[in-house]
Structures are given as structure tokens and as C-alpha cells.
Amino acid sequence: MVNVYGDLIDKETRCIHYHSALDIIALKCFACRRYYPCFACHDTYERHTYVPYPMSRSADKVVLCGGCRSELTIAQYLNSxxxxxxxxxxxxxxxxxxxxxxxxxxxxFE
Structure with missing residues (x-):
């Protein structure tokens, strides 16, 4: 099971900052490799600010669908x-x- 950190308000990765019916993704920080529903949640709980994933690592699974809990690559997410x-x-x-x-x-960062 993939852990999602932050101020979650439901099992589909919505948080106190972003919680519409469509806000169902979590993203992995490159520095700590943890999933958070948004950068604001990340920056509240970590000692470093959110570090974006390099596009050169587009095959890495760094986006989590809160609907089905599938991990997606950067390319899969951006091309969806x-x-x-x-x-x-x-x-x-x-x-x-x-x-x-x-x-x-x-x-x-590479």
C-alpha cells in the first residue's frame, strides 16, 4: 500500500487545500520520495520545501491516482x-x- 502524507480529508487523497470532486491525485517529492496531496501539505510536514521531479525521469512513478491507487509515471500523467x-x-x-x-x-537534481 502506498502511503500519502499531509492534511488528508478522505481516502482519495483530497486535502484541506484542494478538495473538489476532481482533486484525486497525490504527487511524490523528489527530495523525500513521499506522496503528498499538494505542495502546501508537503511544506507543512517536511523540513525542506517541495522539490519537483526532473522531467528527465519521466518513467518514474510519481503520481498517485486517489481513485484506484495506481501509480503513474510523469509521462502517463501529463499525456492523459x-x-x-x-x-x-x-x-x-x-x-x-x-x-x-x-x-x-x-x-x-540528477
């Missing part, structure tokens, strides 16, 4: 049509607007 490729549950399309927080285009 705003829905889980495993269970077809819809994701919040607004999450992709925050992609720069969760995924880093350069390779400064």
Missing part, C-alpha cells in the same frame, strides 16, 4: 486526457497549471 489511464476517473484540469511546481524541466 485529464483522467486516470487505469480507472478513467477525471482529474482536476487545473492541476496541470501547477505542473512547474511538481515537475522540473531541467536536470539540476
Amino acid at each position: 486526457a485529464a483522467a486516470c489511464p487505469v480507472c478513467s476517473r477525471s482529474f482536476n484540469p487545473g492541476c496541470k497549471a501547477h505542473a512547474a511546481i511538481y515537475f522540473q524541466a531541467d536536470s539540476r
Whole structure:
């Protein structure tokens, strides 16, 4: 079972910051390799700020669908049509607007 940390309000990875019906993903921080529903939850509980995953590691499983608990790669998530490729549950399309927080285009961490 995959653990999700933070201020969760349900089993589908919604948190006190993002809790619409479509907010069902958690993302893994590159520094601590832990899943959090959002960067704000992460920064509350960790001693470091959220570190985005390098896009060069697009095959790494770093997105968790709260609907079916499937771990997705960066590529699977970014190439999805705003829905889980495993269970077809819809994701919040607004999450992709925050992609720069969760995924880093350069390779400064490798």
C-alpha cells in the first residue's frame, strides 16, 4: 500500500487545500520520495520545501491516482486526457497549471 502524507480529508487523497470532486491525485517529492496531496501539505510536514521531479525521469512513478491507487509515471500523467489511464476517473484540469511546481524541466537534481 502506498502511503500519502499531509492534511488528508478522505481516502482519495483530497486535502484541506484542494478538495473538489476532481482533486484525486497525490504527487511524490523528489527530495523525500513521499506522496503528498499538494505542495502546501508537503511544506507543512517536511523540513525542506517541495522539490519537483526532473522531467528527465519521466518513467518514474510519481503520481498517485486517489481513485484506484495506481501509480503513474510523469509521462502517463501529463499525456492523459485529464483522467486516470487505469480507472478513467477525471482529474482536476487545473492541476496541470501547477505542473512547474511538481515537475522540473531541467536536470539540476540528477
